[in-house]
Amino acid sequence: MIQPFKSLALFLFLVSSSASFAFTKAIDSIQLIKPSGPYSVGTVTYEWTDTTRTVKLNEGIIEKRRLIAQIWYPSQNNTNGTLAPYSAVSKDYLEVMTNAFQRAGFNNSISTSHIILISPGRGTERYMYTTIAEELVSHGYTVVAVDMPKIGYTIYGDGYIIKPSITFKPPRGMMAGPYEKVDAFFEKPTKMGFEDLRFVLSKLKELNTDDPDNRFTNKLNLKAIGIFGHSLGGRIAGEFANRTPAVKAYAAMEGIPPRKIRYKGMLDIPVMMLCSSGTWPYAKDNYFSLIDHRKKPVYMVELPRFNHNSVTDNPYIFPDIFKFEIDAVEALKTTREILLGYFNGMLKEDNTKLDALQENESIKLQVYP
Structure with a gap:
């Protein structure tokens, strides 16, 4: 998805296909945007095996389902620490410099930290959301992004890759409707992804109870979680x-x-929906199926000049490939501002940044109370 949406056939956001690309050309060294908050950022990555479920590999071999979870968290200030690689196993990002320290200690000044989970798009790796994660962590959150086998590209520490399943890619013309078929098409990967996130949450609870490395023990607020x-x-x-x-x-x-969930108004929390202006004309009926049956407020944000993938790091890292209308830095900073304002309001009861979004002329925010 390199070009902006031009037709209903490209209305893939409800489909879930954030495209992933294989880059073979080396890139110059590039520094990710600096976080704006007061806390330093640490990161650590886990491979966790769900022994209750399996995944079929390309060779027909069946293994237990293994997930990769990367955790970013507020860390101790350590200028002598080692900066974490953007991706330790993908050669396409070797020259990308993060702002996170590898395996740093948790910040002692923070008693507990709210967790924000990141659920990547189809075909998208967890680290594509590093800029968002680092920003939220710099303001005190702990962020966890998950690679889900068959849904996104999953690259393990030994170099083995499980690619997204072709069966989860919608056939040509499906997005033209009727949308009942689209909903039905995505039932299987949605169930799979839900089970993945539920398993990851169980592992986070274990870390909070007794982290063998004593990094996260009693540091995670598991009573009020956010998810993007x-x-x-x-x-x-x-x-x-x-x-x-x-x-x-x-x-x-x-x-x-x-x-x-949409038509029965089952969500009992305020939600925030983001949509690019190019997609909005084709998507608004589906958004209103959520808005019209809401129990709690819906924050509907229309993003002028954005593309479907403008919230990821790829346009910033590869500007010659991802040629979108909006500047990549502006898009990422705007996304960070929106999410930080929303999560502060919902999890910390601090509406200062959320209220300020109403005055932001670069976006169109409509609140449905």
Whole structure:
């Protein structure tokens, strides 16, 4: 999805296909945008095996389902620490410099930290949301992004890759409707992704109870969780928010909850929906299926000049490939501002930044109380 949406056939946000590209040309060294908050950022990555479920590999081999979860968290200030690689296993991003320190200690000045889960789009790796994660962490949050086998590209520490399943890619013409078929098409990956997130949450609870490395023990606030989903990840996040009482804040970029949740008004928390202006004309009826049946306020944000993938790091890292109308730095800073304002309001009861979004002329925010 390199070009802006021009037709209903390209209305893939409800489909969930954030495209992933293989880059073979080396890039110059590039520094990710600096976070704006007062806290330093640490990061650590886990491979966790769900022994109750399996995944079929390309060779027909069946293994237990292994997930990759990267955690960014407020860390101790350590200028002598080692900066974490953007991706330790993908050669396409070797020259990208992050702002996070690898395996740093948790910041002692923070008693507990709210968790924000990131549910990536179809075909998108977890680290594509590093700029968003680092920003939220710099303001005291702990962010966890998850690679889900068969939904996104999953690259393990030994270099083995599980590619997105072709069966989850919508056939040509499906997005033209009727949308009941689209909802039905995504039931399987949505259920799969929900189970992945539920398993990851169980592992976070274990870390909070007794982290073998004593990094996260008693540091994670598991009573009020936020979640941000992109594309198919937004649909999965909606399912997770509906079925997980601890979730108190749910935001999504061009992805909406499953049909039953929308039409029965099952979400009992305020939600934030983001949509690019190019997609809005084709998407608004589906958004209003959520808005019209809401129990709590819906923050509907229209993003002029944005593309479906403007919330990821790819346009910033590869500007010659991702030629979108909006400048990549502006898009990422705007996305950070929106999400920080929303999560502060929902999880910390601080509406200062959320209220300020109403005065931001670069976006169109409509609140449906």
